[in-house]
Amino acid sequence: MQQGIDHRASAALGKRVGAGFFQSVVWGLGVVGMTASASAGDSPARYADVLAYFEPGLNVDAVFGSDPAELYDNPLAALGGPGEEVTLSQGTPTETVSLGTWTDDPGTGTNDRPVGLTLGFSTPVRNGPGEDLNVVGNAPAAFTFYEPGFIEVARESDGGGATTDGWMDETFYLLKPSNYDAITAPGSAPNAITVTTDPVTFELTYSEPFEDDTTLVNYFDVTPGGDRVDLDSAIDAEGQSVELPDISYIRFRAVSDSAFPFDPVSYLSPEVDYVEVLSDTAVLGEGDYNLSGVVEQGDLDLVLLNWGRDTDVDGIPEGWINDDPVGLIDQAELDRVLLNWGGSVAANAPLGAVPEPAALVSAFVLIAGGYRRRR
Secondary structure, eight states: OOTTOOTTTHHHHSSOOOOOOOOBOOOGGGGOSEEOOOOOTTOOOOBOOEEEEEEOOBSOOBOTTOSSOOBSOOGGGGSSSTTOOEEOTTSOEESOEEOOBOOSOOTTOOTTSOSEEEEEEEEEEEOOSSOOEEEEOOOOSSSOOOOOEEEEEEOOTTSSOOOTTGGGGSOOEEEOOTTGGGSOOTTTOOOOOOEEEOTTTOOEEEOTTSSOGGGOOSEESOSTTOEEEOGGGEEOTTSOBOOOSEEEEEEEEEOOOOEESOSSOEEOOOEEOEEEEOTTTTTTSTTOTTOSSBOSHHHHHHHHHTTTOBHHHHOSOTTOOSSOOOSBOSHHHHHHHHHTTTOBSSTTOOOOOOOOHHHHHHHHHHHHHHHHHHO
């Protein structure tokens, strides 16, 4: 998005205006180590909740009329869900962070710390059937205006959720854009996007291969209400498909360094508001401790083999990925397994048949006895 736009005023204005100054901003290492809580209450939705790294490009958006410029450069705005605000340097509230435009000057960045925004999920996101994530920017619904950005994802190699520095030794994979064969991939060079405006209607026209926002897939800040993506579309550096059972990190990078035909000049600087998980509403159900997708024997084993463990002292057991225990591992954790036995990760999948209470008790006594004898 161009410099100098007040995000909340844009729809009312019906056109975009710019502050017209050129500025490079570097957050560098000062933004690591941040987390935010996912939405609370009865809602099953969850969102990116770990800020791993942020280094903006050039031409980061500024609050309209601010002097000195108050930039939309607080990456904490991208954590949590809709309606969650943070404040900028001069106290202005915002729900979005501006990434700035593409640059070949990495500032303090290196190959391990590229210009862009890296977020994480404290619980891995499963690659489920269909769309897995919804990346929400601030593309307006009232008129056509979009600022496409690349999306990359990575697993956490230890099988757990994101940490603030765990992403640094992971491999990121591009979600293959719909116009992949006609563009330059992330990191090598900017993609030129020419935008023209009708002098009467102010309608914007984008150049190929970005001319139709309705056909652009696996970009963010294109579609009002968010851009939904499928992790099955991940590719490696050679353009080959990659099978990812889950991911813990997501990275956003600018596509272009192009300007809009406004006076003063404006720029394509994509924004992120929040990242919603779509694929695992059922995954996060109680009892799927190993995040296998089904509440089954592996989850029961985790409970029985760690019965009585004080997680406040000894930590979460290895392999326990989801629905973390608090304090002692005991009856509460067992109940979650037994009462959700057979529950599937598939969207809206029903739970498996739950055994009769008497059968559950008998099974637990027999299994627990077997574990005691083996010890």
